[in-house]
Amino acid sequence: MKKTATIVLTMARRINANSNDVFKAWTKPELMKKWLFTTEATNVVAKNDLRAGGKWEIIDRREGEEYRATGEYLEIDAPHRLEFTFEMPQFNNLQDQIIVWVSPVGKACEMTFKQEITVPHEESWGPEDIKSAMKEYSEESEAGWDKMFEGLKQLVETGEVRAMDSK
Template sequence: MKKTSTIVLTMARRLNASSNDVYKAWTKPELMKKWLFTTDSTNVVAKNDFRIGGVWEIVDRRGDEEYRATGEYLEIDAPHRLEFSFIMPQFNDLQDRIVVWVSQVRDACEMTFKQEIVVPHEEDWSEKEIETAMADYSGQSEEGWDRMFENLKQLVETGDVGIREGK
């Protein structure tokens, strides 16, 4: 069994949209394919079985490669809270946990995102090597989610995702 550590990434965004619209963007395949790990133009698969225990899946084609993100819904409290597992099997078989909270605040909403990132490492790694790996995983995840959240913002605020999709 591979040795792992866990690091928690938390991010927040204020979106000029209703909490219902933001929640739908996380759960409706026709909206998910516009921003969640993919874009409308590169999406190959966007589906979900939206129920506790149901599975969601996104497949994105980047050049000649396909990248798959999948997971299982663990908790659903529409339109305020969503919890699901997350795995990208082409990289490893480790499963992260993601929780999204969406709250209406006047004419906007606040979205808080938390990812418990499982970081693989070797048994003989020093504390410093483990800390470096955890920082790398967290930094790369934050960078990716930041780009996706910009696309989510465009989608829920304007109904469309613009040129930023390739960034």
């Protein structure tokens, strides 16, 4: 069994939209396709079975490569809480856990996101190697989600997502 460590990434965003619209953007395939992972231009598949135990999947095709993200819904309390697993099987068989809270704040809402990231490491690694890998995973994950959350914010506030860098 591969050795792993876990880090927790927490992010929050104030969004000028109601909780229902933000929750729908997380759970409706036609909306997920517009912002989750990359954009509608490269997301070729977005589907889900929105129920506890149901699966979700998104496939992004860029430069001839397909990137698949998938998971299972663990808990759904629309429009306030969504808990699910997240994995990218083409890279490894590790699974992260994500919780999204959406809370009304006046005419807007606050979305809080928490990801428990499973970081693989080699048997031979020492504490500094593990610490470095955890830092890299955290920074890369935060940068990726930051771009996605900008797309989510654009979608629910304006109805469209402007072109974003898909790296």
